[in-house]
Amino acid sequence: MTAQEFGAFLTLALDELEKTGWHYFSFHFFNGPRPFARSIIKACGSINDRAAGMGTALFRELLSIGGIDRHQPHYEQLMQKLAEILVIERIVTSDWPEGTTFEQEPCAFPGGPRPELLVTFPGGRLVVEVKTPSMLNHVRQRHANGAQLAYRGVLTPDDARRTVGQDGLTLPRDYPVRDFLADADRKFAGFRDGNTASLLVVVWDDFIYEPISILANQRSGLLTPNTFERDDNDEPRTYPNLDAVIVLRHLNYFVEGAAERDIMDRKEAMEFGEAQALPNVFFDVSGIARIPAHVIERLRAYSHVDPGLLAMAEYNIQDVVFWI
Structure with a gap:
């Protein structure tokens, strides 16, 4: 992933999280970004390399899960979305x-x-x-x-x-x-x-x-x-x-x-x-x-x-x- 691609993902994250409101992962994107946020960006960028736009779509879906302070069902949904990103990245980057x-x-x-x-x-x-x-x-x-x-x-x-x-x-x-x-x-x-x-x-x-x-x-x-x-x-x-x-x-x-x-x-x-x-x-x-x-x-x-x-x-x- 190039610095420009990484920057585009980060900019998208900051913009989308402002719209979403309270989000379990806001801290990770607004402060650094932190290693956890970087790992998500890299996975979504890797998906884009093999399936143009798919990683960005999954990233947007992840960023949209929020809006209620510490709402536990949103946390469960985020785990599901991270799992989808993880599995899809592994499969599309296979041989x-x-x-x-x-x-x-x-x-x-x-x-x-x-x-x-x-x-x-x-x-x-x-x-x-x-x-x-x-x-x-x-x-x-x-x-x-x-x-x-x-x-x-x-x-x-x-x-x-x-x-x-x-x-x-x-x-x-x-x-x-x-x-x-x-x-x-x-x-x-x-x-x-x-x-x-x-x-x-x-x-x-x-x-x-x-x-x-x-x-x-x-x-x-x-x-x-x-x-x-x-x-x-x-x-x-x-x-x-x-x-x-x-x-x-x-x-x-x-x-x-x-x-x-x-x-x-x-x-x-x-x-x-x-x-x-x-x-x-x-x-x-x-x-x-x-x-x-x-x-x-x-x-x-x-x-x-x-x-x-x-x-x-x-x-x-x-x-x-x-x-x-």
């Missing part, structure tokens, strides 16, 4: 062949649902949806309670509460994950053909065992035959328009970067880390290897049953977690 085009919020038919991104490349297409759960209340519960159910079915909530006593119990976030799968499947339906791959990217925090356990545990996992989600005929709910799910452990980098605290294995909040940084997780859904390998590599995702991942405790399915 695509000449002639590849990118479309933000494509529509398969007039008035149809819009996923985040459509990549059209010689010989095929990739459609992408990005989801981020609302985590503030869940994080507070995790910190306050003495135990956690990672997925449903290992104990009933009543049995678990009797086990933990007065220490408190945090329940799994399985309904949001279920809704992410269903919404992505719905959005991808209009794009589904023999040449189009579909990818749902879920951006979580450091507690990566939570989505892994919800998706893959053999008692009730959403991507297993024993899923707790059933159709009208009491058959396991499936997602025929979805090829794969990738879960990124990155929300904590947004939070720590915005707070200007040290970010473990990253230099900046929007930076993806070197090869040795903490990995992300890939789940095959369709059983058909449609997702381009360079995209999976670009998102640094490994199969949830990869022996290297299973050697790390936080990448294993957990049953009940007791906090000391």
